[in-house]
Amino acid sequence: MSNRSLVVQGGSVSLEARPSLQPVSGQVVVQVSRVGLSHLDAAIGQGRMEFEGVPGQEIVGKVAATDPEDSGWLSRRVVVDPLLACGSCQWCIAGLREHCGQRRIIGREQADGGLAEQVLVPVSSLVPVPDHVDDDSAVFAVPVARAIQASRQVRIEGKTYVTIVGDNALALLTAQVLVRLNASVRVLGVHRELMDRCERWGIRHRHRDEAGHRADQDIVVECTGGQAEVVATLGFVRPRGTIIQMVAPQIVGAGGTLLDLRRLVDGEVRLIGSSFGPVAEAMDLIATDGIDVVSLVGVRRRLEDVPGILGDPQLATGRKVLISP
Numbered sequence: 001m002s003n004r005s006l007v008v009q010g011g012s013v014s015l016e017a018r019p020s021l022q023p024v025s026g027q028v029v030v031q032v033s034r035v036g037l038s039h040l041d042a043a044i045g046q047g048r049m050e051f052e053g054v055p056g057q058e059i060v061g062k063v064a065a066t067d068p069e070d071s072g073w074l075s076r077r078v079v080v081d082p083l084l085a086c087g088s089c090q091w092c093i094a095g096l097r098e099h100c101g102q103r104r105i106i107g108r109e110q111a112d113g114g115l116a117e118q119v120l121v122p123v124s125s126l127v128p129v130p131d132h133v134d135d136d137s138a139v140f141a142v143p144v145a146r147a148i149q150a151s152r153q154v155r156i157e158g159k160t161y162v163t164i165v166g167d168n169a170l171a172l173l174t175a176q177v178l179v180r181l182n183a184s185v186r187v188l189g190v191h192r193e194l195m196d197r198c199e200r201w202g203i204r205h206r207h208r209d210e211a212g213h214r215a216d217q218d219i220v221v222e223c224t225g226g227q228a229e230v231v232a233t234l235g236f237v238r239p240r241g242t243i244i245q246m247v248a249p250q251i252v253g254a255g256g257t258l259l260d261l262r263r264l265v266d267g268e269v270r271l272i273g274s275s276f277g278p279v280a281e282a283m284d285l286i287a288t289d290g291i292d293v294v295s296l297v298g299v300r301r302r303l304e305d306v307p308g309i310l311g312d313p314q315l316a317t318g319r320k321v322l323i324s325p
């Protein structure tokens with residue numbers, strides 16, 4: 001079997017014919033059927049994030065080869081939890097595996113990802129996909145997990161006013177998760193057709209440029225990492241409110257003030273980062289129709305198309321781009 005893989009090396013992205021992978025102890029080979037492109041893949045493609053290897057964190061596939069002792073997984077359809085933790089350090093023991101001292105992240109830190117025909121992953125990273133959940137839905141498990149993680153960074157009680165900045169898949173999943181907690185959620189975006197989805201979910205929405213900077217929101221969740229959006233969050237959040245940053249912003253430029261955080265200081269605003277979350281829980285939410293992911297399926301591409309699109313700044317905006325090897 002072949003293993004065509006998308007490889008990032010020395011700033012270039014190319015498709016390589018690699019040998020078929022063999023399972024080693026505690027690991028399985030997953031035959032990849034679907035990968036969702038994320039903002040991290042886009043950042044890698046644009047050279048904004050240091051990484052060499054195979055990107056791709058949102059992976060669905062079928063277990064193709066295992067060690068004899070893990071043969072129960074053979075042929076099972078799975079999603080892969082991209083966050084690999086040791087399970088025995090103080091952070092892991094405290095239930096905070098995302099901060100493990102020996103953390104690796106599939107497709108981002110010290111581990112090849114799923115933009116390939118095959119990927120080698122630990123058995124512990126496998127989350128089974130129920131039969132009635134198709135690959136297009138299952139591939140959203142990782143971003144839904146991120147949305148669940150964001151919802152747990154803060155206490156949502158009573159009528160918490162929440163503004164979600166962005167209308168990409170991550171933003172719209174986060175909006176759906178937060179509205180389940182009875183928060184008063186509003187989405188600020190630019191894509192009309194995606195805003196219409198919010199209508200269906202009973203979530204308020206406005207065009208980003210029409211929202212007033214009234215500094216009255218309890219929580220602002222920033223899902224784009226864009227410079228203008230990050231600055232705008234400081235105008236939306238109330239004094240002593242909270243900003244949750246889901247995508248790391250990169251504020252670059254020659255000279256001048258690029259990001260004015262005075263309002264963060266004067267308003268005693270809390271700024272919280274939020275990253276990977278509980279993938280098995282996300283799969284349950286998808287399997288029970290607790291969240292609409294189908295509406296967020298965007299264009300489909302083949303693996304060979306990826307070198308041409310990975311550096312596209314539009315990649316992480318709008319609906320999810322799905323890759324089938």
Ligand SMILES: [Zn+2]
Binds near residue numbers: 087097103
């Ligand atoms: Zn650990």
